[in-house]
Amino acid sequence: AQRVTQPEKLLSVFKGAPVELKCNYSYSGSPELFWYVQYSRQRLQLLLRHISRESIKGFTADLNKGETSFHLKKPFAQEEDSAMYYCALSGDGLKVIFGPGTSLSVIP
Amino acid sequence: DTGVSQDPRHKITKRGQNVTFRCDPISEHNRLYWYRQTLGQGPEFLTYFQNEAQLEKSRLLSDRFSAERPKGSFSTLEIQRTEQGDSAMYLCASSEDRGRNSPLHFGNGTRLTVT
Numbered sequence: 001a002q003r004v005t006q007p008e009k010l011l012s013v014f015k016g017a018p019v020e021l022k023c024n025y026s027y028s029g030s031p032e033l034f035w036y037v038q039y040s041r042q043r044l045q046l047l048l049r050h051i052s053r054e055s056i057k058g059f060t061a062d063l064n065k066g067e068t069s070f071h072l073k074k075p076f077a078q079e080e081d082s083a084m085y086y087c088a089l090s091g092d093g094l095k096v097i098f099g100p101g102t103s104l105s106v107i108p
Numbered sequence: 109d110t111g112v113s114q115d116p117r118h119k120i121t122k123r124g125q126n127v128t129f130r131c132d133p134i135s136e137h138n139r140l141y142w143y144r145q146t147l148g149q150g151p152e153f154l155t156y157f158q159n160e161a162q163l164e165k166s167r168l169l170s171d172r173f174s175a176e177r178p179k180g181s182f183s184t185l186e187i188q189r190t191e192q193g194d195s196a197m198y199l200c201a202s203s204e205d206r207g208r209n210s211p212l213h214f215g216n217g218t219r220l221t222v223t
Contacts, residue, residue: 032208046211086150090208095164098150
């Protein structure tokens with residue numbers, strides 16, 4: 001079975017501080033993992049994919065198969081990073097499963 | 109705007125009534141997904157289509173829910189005999205047919221309130 005967990009519902013950090021949003025998954029095969037973000041009053045959108053190995057808006061995420069994790073990190077948080085973040089997994093077939101989300105609040 | 113569009117944006121209905129939502133995906137996208145989202149939760153998978161074929165339907169979905177994509181373009185999601193527990197945001201997403209890495213493009217959703 002596929003499952004995505006995000007242990008923190010809320011995360012508050014000060015501007016300029018590092019931020020890490022945790023994501024753990026359960027899947028027996030080789031997963032494809034994503035981070036999606038939803039800013040206030042906007043639609044859900046892709047932030048980054050693990051396959052791309054890229055940094056988007058200063059965020060990076062590394063897939064750790066040993067720990068079955070895909071944590072999202074940014075060294076210096078900005079106020080505009082305040083949003084809802086969802087970790088997602090594509091495993092069996094083409095079904096994409098989302099975690100419960102973490103609300104990030106960056107304090108000025 | 110060539111993004112995913114959903115109609116209506118809001119729907120208020122009385123318990124027991126039927127409702128139908130529409131989703132127009134990005135035109136070149138073969139895949140179309142439906143999700144349901146309640147307050148404080150992530151999007152919950154309902155079903156998805158590859159062109160006009162419905163390839164998977166969540167076991168959480170009761171027989172009151174049905175989705176179609178008759179010509180492989182737009183899709184409709186119908187809920188029959190609505191219940192208060194059906195109140196949620198219904199999200200549609202589409203993606204290209206490029207394996208499991210294809211990102212989903214979401215619409216703004218249809219917010220359903222069952223009174």
